Structures are given as C-alpha cells and as structure tokens.
Amino acid sequence: MIRKVNISSGGEVEVFGNPAPLGLLGLAISCAALVPVAFGNNAFTPEGAINPAPFATAAVFALLFGGICQLISGIMNFANRNAFGGTIFTAFAFNWFITAGTFIAVAKGWPVDHATVLATEIILFVAFIFLTYGFGFFSSTLFLFLLDIDLLYVCKIAKGFTHNPVIAAWLMKGIGVFTLLLGLIGLWLALAGLLNPVCGRPLFRIGGPLFKPSTRPAFDFGIRRAIFEYLYYHWKSSGFGEVSIEQLKAELAQKLPSAAATEVIPEILYLWEYGCLKLTLVNGDDPGKGAEVESLRLTSGGIDLYEQLILRKYEG
Template sequence: MNQTRTAEATIHEVAPVELHRAAALAETVIKDTTANPAPLGLMGFGLTTVLLNLHNAGIIGIGSMILAMGLFYGGIAQIIAGVMEWKKKNTFGMVAFTSYGFFWISLVALILMPRFGIVDASDKNAMAAYLFIWGLFSVVLFIATFKMNRAIMLVFFSLVILFMLLGVGDATGNHAITKIAGYEGIACGLGAMYIGAAQILNEVYGRKLLPLGEF
C-alpha cells in the first residue's frame, strides 16, 4: 500500500515537469522563423500601381511592360506574399495581397482576352462596375487599417479614392477625371513602396530608419 502511494506521489510530482518540457518543446517546434512577406507584397503592389497610373495620367502608353508587371509582379508576387501571410496567421495581409494580386491578373485578362478574340471587350459601364466594386472592397480593408499605422491607413484611403475616380472616369468617359486619378494613383503606389522600404530598412538596421506613424 505504501509503495502504491509513493508511486502515485512520484507520478504527480513528475507529471507537471514533463508537461512543462513537452509544452516548451512544442513551442520550439512551431516557432515562426520565416521572413516578413509584407515588403514583397507592398513593392509588388506599389511599383505596378505607379506604372499603370503613369498611363492613366497620360505620361506613357499601355504596352507589354505594364501588362508584364501586372501579371508577374503585381499579380503572382502579391499572391505569393499572401500565401506567406496565411502561414503567419495574418488575415489582413493574406486577404489584401492575394486579392489585389488576382485583381492585377484579372485586369491583364480584361485587356488581353478581347485582343485574342476570346470574349468581347467590356463596355464602360462594366468597367465602371468592376472598379467601383474593388473600391468597395478596399473600404473594408481601409477600416481595418485604423488599428495599424498612419502610413498604411493613408495608402488604403488613397486606394479607395483611386478606384472611385477611375470608376467615375470610365462611367462618364471624362478623360480629365481619369488623368487626375492617374496622378492620385502614382501617389498611392509611392506610398505602398515607402511602407515596403520602411519594413525592409528598419529590419536590416534594427531601428526605425523610416517612420510609419504607429498609433
């Protein structure tokens, strides 16, 4: 009987120690050591947005350069960043990067499919609806940025304005509005590039080299 009680006491003493060791081991195994994918997504979005809106502003024409950037860097690179954000359990980053990545791919498809005779080109009302619905989607993400920092908040605010201006420009056929949207879009893209650069440089130098306006 005494031996049984001694054995039970030993089990009760050892069990918490073993559980603590198991928890520590599990924490070590699942610890995330992967790189931050946000700069990749931000640069993919920012660079492509600047180039497209140079076209909207009437500075350059649309051609293979913009379409290639939209397909590969604005599209595929952002989707890769979104998948990496999913592994980091970052819902906002996952939704934003994958969604805007597929936005760029769909935009390239809207331009190329009619040229290959796959489908008819969308009329101005269809394109306006396309841009307005992406603007509405961006409003949701803009609200989420209230809990982040001022830099990302300004980028998403300017993105909402960009989609709305482009939608109005397409719906009315007013090239002046589209041109204004182009310059506003250049600022939006440069803002995304700034945030991406800040995240890269601040991590490399181990200090806030470029501020983001944390709340």
C-alpha cells in the first residue's frame, strides 16, 4: 500500500480555517457603527444633552461584532497555535467590550471615569506601537492597519489631556476619520482573506512584508536530492538494476563539484537506514565495522518518496 507522506509537523496542522476574516469583518462593522457618534451625528440633542439612542445602538454592534466576533477569532487563532493572532484578536475583543460598556454607560447617564479611560488608552497606545512593528513582518497593509490605530489613539489621548473645546472638537473629527479608515482597511483585509483563496488570485492585494526576520541557514538538500534524482531516472530506464558507487560518485561530481566522497557516503547510509535505498556491501554487512558500499538502487519506498516530495504526484 502506498503511504502518503505528510511533511508538516503535527504542530503546524490548523484545527480551524483562517479565523482572521471573521475578526476583521466584525471590526469593520463595529467601526461603521461608531463613525456617526465620532462625527457627532445625532449624538446630542439641540439643547446639548446626550442623545442616548446612537450610543446604545453603537454599543450593541460593538458588543456583538467587535467583541464577540473578535473573541471567537482569537480563540480559533490560539487553537491553530497562532499566539500572535490569538493575542491580538482576544485583546481587541475585550477592548471592544469596554467600548460597548462605556457607550451603554453614556446612554444610561452613568458616570464614566475619564482618568481611568485615559490611563488605559496610554498603555494600549504603547502596546500598539510595538505591535505595529510586528505587523510589518506580515504585510504593508497590516502595518498601515496598525498605524491607523496608533494615530487614532494619539487623537484620543490628546483629547483626554486638552481642555480647549475647539481643539477637542477637531480631535474628535480626527477620531472619526481614523475610525472610518480603520473600518475600511479591516474590510479590505477581511475580503482579501475570504476571496483571494477562492478566486485563486490577489483580488484584494495586501502587499508583502515591510521587514524581514533574521533567518538561520537553510538545510542543504543538494547532495541528497542529486542521489535521488540520478537513481530515480536510472530506475526509469533500467528497472531495479543497481548502480556502482563509483558511477554514482562520478555523476555527482559533475553536478555537485563540492560533493566529496566523505559527504556522499553518510547521505547514502542515512537513506539506506530510512528504507529508501537497497545497498550491496562488501567486506561485511555492517558499514560501522568496515563494510563498504559496492552498488545501490532505490527501493519502492524511495521511489514513492521521491515522486511525492519532488514530483508532487498527489497534487492536482
């Protein structure tokens, strides 16, 4: 029976599909609900008193789409072993719960301690600065997404410190603009996550990463792949006839000039132990006790492994 090879580790297998579009779509809808309040549309009565209806309505959207959608998305990210995404969405969810609660308090006429709110906004702003840098390792659009949040919090913090009503009014407009932009970018990212895989092309482009992490040197499969390749095409032309070790070394020397005998033999013995090669040995049957490789060929398992990993025979 042919065994299909899974080359990914168990920790990389996702339990759920991509949960990010759910959280981002919830964020976009929540931002849309906040925009009228941020711009002061119907937020106050002609007498200057607070109109509870816009705040109460926005609170419902913030609770359901902002809080619950992003909480579900965060939990799903954690289940998929994505600590970065899980932390972001879960923290955002609780921030939306606070926003919903604050709006309900305003609608009900309950007091809200602005000093406490301002202190938490400062801490969140500091966190968002570092997260903006982190998002730059994913894509330029995600970096812009977090940068918009940074600017939104700059306006909120500045408004918390100012006592000038004119400046506060302009800062409130800035909050409205950045909230609107945040919703639009979130919607773009959500649609990219949903439709790009379906369309098979980047219908909604999100750009490449702005920063690149430091990478460790990649494992060199050159010699191992060359052994497989030569023996595979030998099998295609000559069946299960064996190839002498000298013939294999000569072939590898042409393809890989750096492939010395000291590098080839360990690779051959590894593939033999793995079950990919059949060896004919001389001077004994244990390479660890002086036996030498005289000739070799691929086993059926080695042929199947090469066809799966290199020729991708199970991929349509």
